[in-house]
Amino acid sequence: MSPHPVTAPVQCMLIVGTRPEAVKLAPVVRAMALSPLFAPVVVATGQHREMLHQMLWLFESRIHTQLDVMRDGQDLSTLTAKLIGSLGEVMREQRPQLVVVQGDTTSALAGALAAFYEHIPVAHVEAGLRSGELDSPFPEELNRRLVGRLACWHFAPTRGAAANLLAEGVPAGEVTTTGNTVVDNLLWVLGEGTGQSLFTSERPRILVTLHRRESQGGTMRAMGQAIRRLADRRDVEIVVPLHKSAAVREALLPELSGRPHITIAEPLGYRDFCATLAACDLVLTDSGGIQEEAPGLGKPVLVLRRHTERPEAVEAGAAWLVGTEPEAIITATVRLLDDRALYAQMSAAGNPFGDGQAAGRILGRLAKDFSMDATPCRDASPARQ
Numbered sequence: 001m002s003p004h005p006v007t008a009p010v011q012c013m014l015i016v017g018t019r020p021e022a023v024k025l026a027p028v029v030r031a032m033a034l035s036p037l038f039a040p041v042v043v044a045t046g047q048h049r050e051m052l053h054q055m056l057w058l059f060e061s062r063i064h065t066q067l068d069v070m071r072d073g074q075d076l077s078t079l080t081a082k083l084i085g086s087l088g089e090v091m092r093e094q095r096p097q098l099v100v101v102q103g104d105t106t107s108a109l110a111g112a113l114a115a116f117y118e119h120i121p122v123a124h125v126e127a128g129l130r131s132g133e134l135d136s137p138f139p140e141e142l143n144r145r146l147v148g149r150l151a152c153w154h155f156a157p158t159r160g161a162a163a164n165l166l167a168e169g170v171p172a173g174e175v176t177t178t179g180n181t182v183v184d185n186l187l188w189v190l191g192e193g194t195g196q197s198l199f200t201s202e203r204p205r206i207l208v209t210l211h212r213r214e215s216q217g218g219t220m221r222a223m224g225q226a227i228r229r230l231a232d233r234r235d236v237e238i239v240v241p242l243h244k245s246a247a248v249r250e251a252l253l254p255e256l257s258g259r260p261h262i263t264i265a266e267p268l269g270y271r272d273f274c275a276t277l278a279a280c281d282l283v284l285t286d287s288g289g290i291q292e293e294a295p296g297l298g299k300p301v302l303v304l305r306r307h308t309e310r311p312e313a314v315e316a317g318a319a320w321l322v323g324t325e326p327e328a329i330i331t332a333t334v335r336l337l338d339d340r341a342l343y344a345q346m347s348a349a350g351n352p353f354g355d356g357q358a359a360g361r362i363l364g365r366l367a368k369d370f371s372m373d374a375t376p377c378r379d380a381s382p383a384r385q
Contacts, residue, residue, distance in 0.1 A: 009039035010370050013064075013096035013120075015087065017045035017107025020182075020289045023270060024126060025102045026058035027184035027359035037367050043090055045069060045083055045107040058185070058270065065090055076106060076139060083110030084117075091118045098366070101151075102126055102181075103288075104137075104144035112150040121375050122147075125181060125362065127154035128161030129288075129309040136307045137288075138214050144309075152377040153369075155362050157292075157353055158312050174376040178361040179354020182292045186274060187356045195275030198265055201237045204337055206230070207280040209287050211243035212305065216251060219324050223304060224255030226326035227284070230333055231261040238262045239276060282336060282343075284329065291319055296351035300343065302332050310353075318349035 014029055016022050025042075032038035041064035067090075069082040087110055091099070099115035101108040102125040112122045124147050131141050148154065154170055156162035157180035165175050189195065199205045208227055210220060231238050240256060242249060242264055256262050268276060277283070283294045283301045291310045294301045295318035302322045303314070313319035322332045336343050369375060 009037060010098060010366070011094070011096045012038050012040045012098045012100060013091065013094060014040055014042050014100040014102075015045065015107055015111035016042060016102070017083075018105050019267075019270075020287075021102045021105060021107065022058055023185050023289065024181045025100065027181045027188065028100065028125065028362055029059050031359040031363050035363060035367070037370070038363070041065075041094065041096070043067070043087065043111075045087070045110075064094075080106055080110055083107060084114050087111050087114040088117060091115060091120060096120060097370075098123060100125060101147060104129070104140035104147070106139070106143065109143040109146055112147045116150045121152040121377070122150055123153035123155065123362075123366065124148065124151035125155045126157055126161075127151065128156040128158075128163075128165040128175070130161075130164045131307040131309040133307050136214055137212055137305070137309075141309070152375055153365065155358075155365075157358070160312055171376070176361065176365045178365075179356075179358035180292050181354075181358045181362075182289050183296055183351065183354040184356045184359050186293050186296065189271055189274045190278060192271070195269075195271035195273070197275040197279035198239045198241075198263060198268070198272070199237055199276065199279045203235055203237045203261075204282065205280045206236055206238045206333070207276060207283045207285075207299075208238060208240045209243075209283075209285045209290060210240075210252065210304065211245060211248050212286040215286060215305070215324055216245070216247040220248065220251035221255060222326050223324055223329060224252045226329040227262070228255050228259055229326070229330055231259055233334075234261060236261060236337070239265065239280070241265045241268045241273065241276075243267065282333070284333065292351075292353040295319065295349060295353070298347040300336055300346035302329070302336070304329060312352040316349045316352045318346060318351070 014025050016025055029040045032040040042059050043065045044063055045067045067086050099120050100123045101111045115122045134141055154165050154175045155178045156175055159177055162175050162177045256264055278297050283299050286304045291301055291313050295313050301319035303319055304324055306323055308321055314321050320332055322328050
């Protein structure tokens with residue numbers, strides 16, 4: 001099949017519902033907006049309404065639709081049903097030629113499933129991450145596996161993620177290794193130089209973020225106690241941007257509020273978060289995205305989870321998988337603070353998640369396939385023709 005020029009821009013609908021999705025899809029949206037081959041529209045589901053609202057500037061006013069599906073105390077099954085119905089309606093109205101989803105959120109799963117029902121091909125950004133445990137993280141591990149069954153393009157951030165997809169039977173022609181778009185966005189924002197760090201001292205600076213659903217309750221309270229004990233050293237400065245989740249606040253605030261050497265902040269805008277990350281010396285986190293961002297800035301990461309779907313940072317020596325037990329957290333943190341040679345080794349490990357050019361690789365593959373009228377899974381999925 002020989003290439004032919006695309007006579008009209010490809011109508012692309014990109015689904016975002018959470019702050020990480022906004023961070024990781026913004027470089028794709030900006031690149032598409034600069035290309036004559038694509039016409040991007042962004043649908044914001046509002047899954048994390050307040051936190052997502054902080055991030056909409058990343059899209060430079062390209063939000064087409066904002067849904068209002070969140071309700072207090074809403075369970076996952078209700079949210080998923082609302083999202084599928086609402087997104088399906090938007091897709092029927094707009095009839096995009098391509099739907100792009102990112103990662104492993106409920107918005108990503110609902111967007112991919114609604115697109116499948118409407119016979120619209122799906123591109124999955126950050127495909128192929130696997131923890132090996134279906135309920136860890138919950139429900140993200142299942143979400144990303146299901147999106148992997150629905151997508152036509154699988155944009156894997158690393159060779160390891162691509163290998164996971166191939167091992168599951170995804171055809172090699174559908175998989176492209178791109179790097180992670182979070183690195184694109186981090187470098188772009190730091191290049192602007194407009195953020196403000198929350199750190200104020202010259203003591204070793206520790207950035208802490210906790211939010212994972214599977215750790216909420218007693219496990220997270222115990223992690224809060226570990227952080228409080230680290231602050232008792234009095235030779236560190238700890239900054240904790242606090243997730244909006246009521247369960248996270250109920251677990252952490254009693255342990256951390258009003259403690260010397262601990263600054264608790266509302267969720268940071270992305271500019272300020274990037275500046276705070278760049279200014280810290282060490283990161284304690286259960287976030288997936290920070291595991292990808294911090295190594296590129298030479299910041300060692302202690303992953304406060306039992307499993308990680310991003311083993312590349314651990315394998316590279318830029319991160320340790322510490323777990324959630326307080327004694328393990330304290331031991332690992334103290335070891336890094338006190339062993340300068342070990343700290344320097346982790347800082348110099350480098351970032352296995354990309355070079356800041358992931359969005360360009362994604363657009364390159366999509367442009368090639370649309371110019372050749374060659375949707376990868378077309379032959380395998382007659383309903384999408």
